[in-house]
Amino acid sequence: MTLQASPAWAADPGPSNILPGQDTATPVLVEGIRESVDAKAAPADAARGHLAANKSRYKIPRAGSDLVPLSATATGSKDETVRLQQKHRGVEVLGGQYVVRMQKQDGKRVVTGTSGHYFTALNTDVTPQVTEDVAVRRAVAATARRLGADLDKGQAPRSESGDPAATGMTGEAKGLVVLPKGGGVLAYRVTVRGTAPGTGAPVVDEVYVDARSGYPALQYSALKTLAAPKAAMGTAGRAAEGATADGPPAAPPNLVPETGSGARLGGAAASLDIAYDPAAGNYLLADAGRMRATSKGLLSTWDARGKSVSETSGKWPSGIKMFSSPNTTFGGAATDSGAVDAHWNAGQVYDFYKKNFGRDSLDGAGGAVNSLVGVTYYGLPYANAFWDGTKMVYGNGDDEFKPMSADTDVVGHEMTHGIIEHSANLVYAGQSGALNEALADYFGNAIDVTASGTPMSDPAAGLIGEDLCRTKAAADCALRDLN
Ligand SMILES: [Zn+2]
Structure with missing residues (x-):
């Protein structure tokens, strides 16, 4: 990448790099600055104050009203990132987001860089002509x-x-x-x-x-799926009835974090973070400890065996329950459906983002993580998985592929779609769609090799979905090879 210095700034000792936008005068990248801003204001107000105070650089005339805070993320002890959404006459601009990075230390706050897209040429009326x-x-x-x-x-x-x-x-x-x-x-x-x-x-x-x-x-x-639908999916069904609820039922009250165990589909024993439900007197595949220390979110794995993709995409299927057990051991159906794998892997993915990026869950705010396993294609084998905008849905697999949650990179791929949706929100079309998929693959792979301790020198380190294979060699059946 070539970084171009704006001529207007050529003599200025400030920013080391300013990459002007192609469609707008607002720079798409500014880095190498350390410019003081209000240390006492809320992060979003400090960020907008910086943009407003530097109108000649950013060309954003009304930063206070035309940029609405989407999120403010604190990473580590001093780094702050504020993401702002552009509005045109009060209407959201698709892809119009601007990010301001700051550092706060010893009672002072400086802006260290900015990036994103702010569209300065907009002049459309915002009154619709059709209903x-x-x-x-x-x-x-x-x-x-x-x-x-x-x-x-x-x-x-x-x-x-x-x-x-x-x-x-x-x-x-x-x-x-x-x-x-x-x-x-x-x-x-x-x-x-x-x-x-x-x-x-x-x-x-x-x-x-x-x-x-x-x-x-x-x-x-x-719908961000893992693989293209297989041609074998032939017999069409009608949309199943009864899938109406928008989200999961409220979690049972007074859950007690516990440590359980279970067998993964590959045969390995897994330590599972579960919960004891005192009202029901049983144990749930609900991780009541990992996130609950800092937020209300619960990481749960749901029994969606027998439910079809049509009941689980973009809606919450009626009547499904979290996997449960009378004791702390999960096996049998929890193993065979991919529930143990989904639960363990989701914890690994959560930890990876928390440890490496300080990110608390998919939404960055400790929101719930829900995995549905055992989903069919109208009662038939379903060798695919997807993020539907709010949850992960894993197919029950087929003759060659185990239930789709049985590989950490697949789970990492789907959950990364969730993180992208709550951060860059890359539009799932064209180049931004390709970036969305690529990031999901790269992070899924990184999480997999980290969790499994696979050295990058291993020829199989770049395979995606290789742990799902039942009969063929990994290299012959893996969904992708990033190498
Ligand atoms: Zn994907």
């Missing part, structure tokens, strides 16, 4: 067309009864956004959920419908 209802209908139709095109290209299997015209999908309006193209495109963001006609594959699409023309301007899948 929200029209936008939702157009979004559903556009998703049906996208899936129909996949069918026509042979990218998805077509069933005997599949009717590409029947959608079985619903759209939910999520408000207005400004797409940062030229002067800006005002759009409705619509989430389309359902099952794909013909294949029954779960669908969660984000569709941005131009609020003036009424036509889709941007569209991508919000």
Whole structure:
């Protein structure tokens, strides 16, 4: 990467590097500075104060009102990172985020760098010309067309009864956004959920419908899966009934952290962080210690055996329970379903991010971590896993692949999607989508080799999903080889 110094700053001894944005006058990277800011203010206010005080550099005229704090993360003893969301006339700008890095020490605070995208050319009106209802209908139709095109290209299997015209999908309006193209495109963001006609594959699409023309301007899948669907998934089913709740039920009160044990699918014994539920008199695959010391979050593993992907993508399946045991030993079904692996691996991933980056859980704020295991493809084998925006869902595997939670890199991959969603929030399309996938792979792999103590000189160190293989050699069946 070439770092270009802005001519305006060539004679200034301050920033060592300023990389100007290509589409905007706001620099996409400023580093090598140590500039004092308010040490007593809240981090977000100090960050915006810095941007406002340096208008000639940042070209952000109203940092106080056009930048809204998304998060402020403290790392280590003195580093602070503030992430700000750009708004245009009060409407969120997609991809318009600016990050300010600071250090606080001995009662003083300095800005050490900034980065991100702030779009200065926006001038669009923010009054929609089409109604929200029209936008939702157009979004559903556009998703049906996208899936129909996949069918026509042979990218998805077509069933005997599949009717590409029947959608079985619903759209939910999520408000207005400004797409940062030229002067800006005002759009409705619509989430389309359902099952794909013909294949029954779960669908969660984000569709941005131009609020003036009424036509889709941007569209991508919000389901971040591990692998492309296998062609063997042929027999389509109808969306199962009964999956309606939005999130998990409240955790039982008064859980007592305990240490249990279980057998992983690979045969290794695992020490498990579990909880005793005094009301039920049993033990749960609920880690009541790891996060609860600092936050309310619970890391839990749920029995979703028999539930189909259609019941678990973008919604919480009704009636599922955390895995439980009358004593502290988890085996049998907890092993065979991949629950022991999911629970142990999720703890490893949590610890990796906490220890190396000071990050408390996927959302950086100690939020709950939920893993669903044993999920089928309409009752059939399902060798895939995904992050659906709020939770991890692991398929039950097939003839070759064990239940998908049985490899640390797969769990690390899915949970990293969760961390990305709560940090950079890389749009899951085009280059940012490729970056999203790549980061999930790299971090999943790093967590795997760390947890397993695999030296990087091992030729298998770069394999993803190699622990899932039942019959073939690891190199022949692994999902990817990062080497
Ligand atoms: Zn992925």
